[in-house]
Amino acid sequence: MLKLLRYLRKKDYMFMIVSIVFIVVQVYLELTLPDYTAKIIQELYKIGSGVKPSVSVILKNGGIMLAMAFGSLGAAILVGFFVTMISAGLSFTLRGKIYDKIQGFSLHEINRFSTASLMTRTTNDIRQVAMVVSMGASALIKAPIMAIYAVIKIVNKGWQWSLSTGIVLAILSISIITIMAVVIPKFKKMQTLIDKLNRVTRENLTGIRVVRASNAEDFQEEKFKETNTDLTKTNLFIGKMLALFDPVMTILLSGLSLSIYWIGAYIVKDAVSFSNMTVFVSYAMQVVMSFIMLIVIFMLLPRALVSAKRINEVLDTENKIVPGNYVDEFDGTASVVFENVSFKYPDAEEYVLHDISFTANEGETIAFIGSTGSGKSTLINLIPRLYDATEGRVLIDGVDVKDYSLETLNKKIGYVPQRGVLFSGSVKDNVNFGDNNASEEEIKSAISTAQASSFVSRMPDGIDSIISQGGTNVSGGQRQRLSIARAIARKPEIFIFDDSFSALDYKTDKKLRSALKKDTAKVTKFIVAQRIGTIKEADKIIVLEAGNMVGIGTHEELLKNCPVYREIALSQLSKEEL
Amino acid sequence: MARHINRKNVSSEKMEKGTFKTSMKKLLLYCRKYWGWLIFALALGIVGVITQIIGPNKIMDLTNVISDGLIYHAGNIDIAEVTKICVLLVCLYIVGALFNYFQNYITTIVTQKVGRNLRRDISKKINKLPLNYFDSHLHGDVLSRVTNDVDTVTQSLSESVGSLFSSGLLFVGVLIMMFITEPLMALTVIGATILGFALSLIFLTKSQKYFNKVQEQMGELNAHIEETYSGHNVVRLFNAEENRKEEFTKINKQLHKYGWRSRFLSGVMGPVMGFVGNFGYVAVCIVGALLARKHGISYFGVITAFMIYVRLFSRPLSSIAQSLTSLQSASAASKRVFEFLEGEEQASEEGKLSAPAKIEGNIDFENVRFGYKPEKIIIKDFSCKVNAGQKIAIVGPTGAGKTTLVNLLMKFYETNSGDIKIDGISIGDMKREAVHSLFGMVLQDTWLFEGTIMENLKYNNKDVSDKRVYQVCKAVGIDHFIQTLSKGYNTIVDDTINLSAGQKQLLTIARTMIADRPMVILDEATSSVDTRTEILLQQAMDKAMEGRTSFVIAHRLSTIKNADTILVLKDGDIVEKGKHEDLLAKGGAYAELYNSQFEEE
Structure with a gap:
């Protein structure tokens, strides 16, 4: 996964730094908002001493709070902007890189991975990685900042409370690691099954005539069903395990606040420790919440990790065909x-x-x-x-x-x-393919040498007629002659x-x-x-x-x-x- | 291609309005079978929410007991009472967690099953669509629907359905509690929330458009890479990498553009919802403070309660918002899935005839007229009578309509006018499967699937004995080759074993012979087989086809010399008809074709 991050552009690091700044701003604004509530409450306390609280003080502090809320929204939107720029940029780059790499492959490597698998790697796998990056990046930065801020506030407020917070975090970590250990291998299996599903479908599509001629529709469906069932079973297993997360987290969170009060009942002795307790609860929640934020990413991580590995497998494949650098004059003939x-x-x-x-x-x-x-x-x-x-x-x-x-x-x-x-493209594009640089005349002459003129001229738009993907709208012999014309046009x-x-x-x-x-x-x-x-x-x-x-x-x-x-x-x- | 895309864009533009609603409705209807389970999950969720709403109240009681002890009893806290409340809370939490788990469990099962059903239905649909659907649609695009789109649907559904339930319930629960506590403050919270929601609605509708585009571009990308990856040789040798890359980059850029927009807009939903929460909090503080001026100190409790309520109220709102964005991508993806599932199927054939038990093999083509597109007729007026047991050869230049004729005979396509009769029964009155079951067919494009050689050979005929398979393979001369493979007949056919085109053809011929159908169609079946093998093959096939009507399309005229009738086709019409010797003697089109094999310059 980390290996893929080397494909981040310089710009992305800039974005990251800017995001961090705005995240700090956002966290600061959100965590100091309650301070102004306190000011309003203090103003209201004056009622107790018979003074009417001043409307202007309430409105002023209220106004500041409103401004902070807007500020925090603005900061969050900016963070969102930069983070999506990073993740979308990364998937853009990765798709390009993997495509380049595959174009450089020799037949052997293409066959080793299989076309279907290479396709899933270029699309589905990259999507998985990008999703984690976009969700992960802001959470990964935000969580520690929140946690540190909160820890500073609660340190030295009572070791019993700190201990119980620690215990809850430990239980949380252990249960998550256990769930992950069970789930991660299944993710790997899932990705292979998706490949397989892709392949079975592709087979059905490419052999559709044979399938129908053999009345083998049911046979194909049976085969698909098998893979589909396997995939569903694996998905279900993963889903059932992941369904544990939510309740486990809720029970631990609620359990933590409960235990703080419960312990509080024994150790609270005066007004100061009472207020400490209330403060501790809210900030301990912050710590656990930021922890959970990280966990959400870890939930997405396993599938992304498998995907990242599959992407790396392609990117790290050593190309067997090492090009030389000899360049020579072109004289139209060769021995x-x-x-x-x-x-x-x-x-x-x-x-x-x-x-x-x-x-x-x-x-x-x-x-x-x-x-x-x-x-x-x-x-x-x-x-x-x-x-x-x-x-x-x-x-x-x-x-x-x-x-x-x-x-x-x-x-x-x-x-x-x-x-x-x-x-897919016009007949012309197909003949004038790659670095062929033929004029319209040359294209026509190549088509005529390849004995393709008669059927091309009968196509609706002549050499501008559109060939569909895989050339399915021309016959085998026509396809062959066009590919011969393509070679001729190359001179x-x-x-x-x-x-x-x-x-x-x-x-x-x-x-x-x-x-x-x-x-x-x-x-x-x-x-x-x-x-x-x-x-x-x-x-x-x-x-x-x-x-x-x-x-x-x-x-x-x-x-x-x-x-x-x-x-x-x-x-x-x-x-x-x- | 370019034109094709444009057309697609125009139609998608038109459809955007109301897309979300219609696709969600379709998806909901699709899940009909699981509604019972979903309602059950909802019920479980209600219990979970009740525990969540009671929880804070009990905690409040707990702090009251503690502060009471501190203030009125000089630090003597009523531990018994504390323990009572705490034990109650522990029970409440455990019950809540259990119900929560079961709710998640059920929704997971439902979404995964829906995903499975979608995939299953797509796969079934592939076999129900008329062949010309695949002439005009890209394989990669269909593939993308089976994997990417269904995947998106299930993933988004599992993310959203559960939380949509519990959040919705929590939302309603808190709403009720707020009105019970203080209607005026409740209205403040709601007012602030509506304001925030209006804001987010703008983002929501905007992003839907981009989600659709993303899914579309994804299909396009898939189609492009399938082509490039499978035509890799040609791309490399023509130095076309750059060209292809350019095209790829164009799609990639589009995908990037829409991808980040949709993700950004949906990502903004979270902060906007956070803002709704903060905004409500501020409103509660200000309005509460102003009200407290009137009602005095006793109003404090209400303010503190509402500070908790506003958080409890906005939290489900932001999860609802998140679920809605998930649902958006689900709707965009499901739109594509349903588009495919709703494609027009081949005409129903209920009530049509099944294959006759005994087949003679007389075939009549009567004034057959056909074109893949109505404006482009390929077969103009084809009539021909074939007697049972004859070997009919169809020859002619490429593009003369030979394969088309066979496609019609197989009922892959329906004739525009005219009729084809088998033993006097029009194939129009027969079920497609019935027609297919009468013919064994070998195509020029060999097709093998990943599976053992044995599986490939038996294909759909499971009750064929292995012995019969060996026999046929010996007859077509592929047995020896199979034996040399590492696992013989159990070798898996995949991209890693190097089969030549000729070997593949031999395997498909063997497959057809094993299927043992009453009539045979060979469409360039031996074009890649070397001629020595072909002679042996020819003898084997002639023996196997004895007494069966057979159609042979071949370029190598040596293959068809002994045919009972040779039809010479040109532009969809028969220009000559007869036996090899007669046609040769006639010195017409056939003779020209035949002699071109030997002509010197």
Whole structure:
């Protein structure tokens, strides 16, 4: 929790100091208000001696009291203002920080946390922390000031009373600590359950067609119900424990004043000690009340602590991809060399790729083929550093990809993922994405190279048509072509197509490839594909089998000397067609 | 997107007035089931309040006994009397605390159950809404309603309901006591309080607007981060972090703006209420003093009593104010929850037919016309007769309406006009579940959930034997792969296991084959599977689909060569129809499509 406070801005510390000043003012005004009551009462005492109390004295003191009440309101409002500035500022900063951090994550880290959990951490968890800060900040400052002020007033007024106050405070602390010790682990559980609930719902939403097609609505609901019941049970447990707070506190508070009077009955001997007793009660209440103020925060604290921990987990995650700082000129083409590259996923035992070496010269098309799970995608993911090679090196224009600044590296690469990813926004925004800086003409030409012109022009507003979140209002093939257009608009030195053509029909696939060849001849291309047709014309085809390179060469060469390749080819085309 | 937001803002602006009342009313009605419990809690609260009001009186008696002893009996305090009062007080406190606890206990249970019910109903609702709801709404937004909003509702309710009860009761109790003691002073206190309350009302109404905005922006933020986090690869590789960050910052700033305003305004309620208390205190002092001038020294007791009353009166008021702010965020959040729960559901299908026991598999498309939006027709006039047991392939360029056709057949959407009949029965007359139960369907977008592989494969068919699952997996060629996983069929599918798109497709195919439905729809089911596996898969599927009507959408034309009928679709119309060889010989659209696979430059 405290760790998160380092994200407070300088301004916030200023706000805090100002708040403290105003809190002192407020406490002073509130605690001296009764002094003026005393003055009024003294004036009224004159009745006893037959003098009519003066209206002007009553009104004057009354006026001062009124002014003090207004003053204390003003001070409190200002404190509220600054404190909310601090807490709202903190959640603003935290959201930004966590978002930045996650953007810098590699695939591995995203998968480790899971998208759903990262989402809860960015929203729900931060909200919890901010709530405690906004409620806590003023109470944390106010409580000690009140307590100190009150203690000064009651010290030396009778040890028996002080002792009983001490005992009440001790009982209060012990009961609170006990309740907390039981509740805190449950809070942790609760947060995980919220994650789970989020996930189950998300699954239902993303798989809604499958769910309906399988008539599995009840099945999904059953699953949701399970998590929901777990969550409710945990919440109930926490709620029942926290329900203890109020009665425990009331009984201790009332008990304290009662015990002071009860003890008073034995030790009060004269008028002075009698007035001491009345004063002691009111100020002891102040001490306990400020204590309770702190406790209220402690009630909110456990959930916030768990949230803070979850936020810190993200913020403290060491980014596995350490960017280099090499920057070079952009010449529109690049060579890529794999030098004895092996790869395994972090924490995994088995290698996914074994000792891969090959060279892609400038402007060449390199294709990868192999069975599902042979490591094709993993291999090309090493070029843009979605993962880093475990052993060996990947070089672009003779420089290790790890040495490039990420911005330079990304600029060189036009990447098309396996599943077309689009963002809410217009078609134009999606093609002219990120640091692409294409003119309207270039956007249109990229769309046309990607064979997307016809359907884009049929959309209601052409390239200004709106794509909904996740691109659900365009078909899979259209999504894929737009994500290809996005890569083309970038004018990269290297294209990476991670099985990007399989969502397209042959005709479109074919047209797209010839258009690419024509429009982007200089660009070095890496293509992962399933269809022989897609890769037949590649300069080099690399055949992968269980993470090993079992063949490299052109279509004709491989047909002759690579049995795996021949098998794949035969599975797709008849002998004559080969 | 931008347009979408604007529309939302306009409507929310209109709705602000009376939002609080309507959402609270809805929430109250929603809790109907628990009204009995709430009334019981209220009753417990009354007892608790009585002990709270009697307490100060007894304490007064106690001090009187002590001061009596000091003044009139030369310091000899009546200890027996003191003990009597103290014991009585101890009992009173214990009873009060017990009742207080049970009251809290009950309200906790009620609010948590309400939260559970809200979540349950949202989850049920998801499955009742028509599919096009999800075409136009963001997932993140729906998610935010299930977690953030329901969470806010329950948290605020549990904070407010209990204290609203006890504070309200205390308020009434003190009011009665004040009028019994001295009506004139009571009026002074009330007058001062009303003044303060008027002040706070201004804040209250203002902050409601911001609470609604906060909840809205939260949904928006959720939608944005879901997109960014799940499209993370693309964002990074296109150096789009800054762009995305800009958009994020825009939402974040809005959230900050409304967040701090709503929190500040609601935070001010506390001090304002404190002021109401102080103001009342001052009024009591002044008015009391002026009255004392007339009534003489005996009026002192009344003044001291009222000094206590004014505190007792303003304390519940500030807790009521606090509860009201809590209720405000509850109302803002519940508005969003109810908005979702009240979304228009799919038409009721009561009285419609269930699935016929025996299905032949004849399917007639009769002049089907459909568009996702009425102004944009995708399928214009589609007619086609499919005989039982046929394998129908649907091919054509992307966007030709292949998937749409399947969506209609599955009754995911209703046709605008025309009809689809299964064995002569219009699917319009059948229940949706009935239609679904006739088809096994594999989609291009693979979908697996977090659970073991076995659970993913059996999915909704719990009575399928494990043996059958192994059999199918062997047939589709995924068994070996599953065996190599650390826990075989019991491996949990989550983000940490690296399944390729092809492996995912094999799993979903296996799932559909296990479900064993009378007809089959394959929508690009094997697009990510390598071709060697595909051939084996093809054989397995052909065998499994023998005698069943099946629809296959595929780009790889090798998959569908042996189809009984190939429908070539373009812009929602059939342009060619026939067997592979015939179509090829014809040299039309299909031949062109087919030959493009092999064409050299």
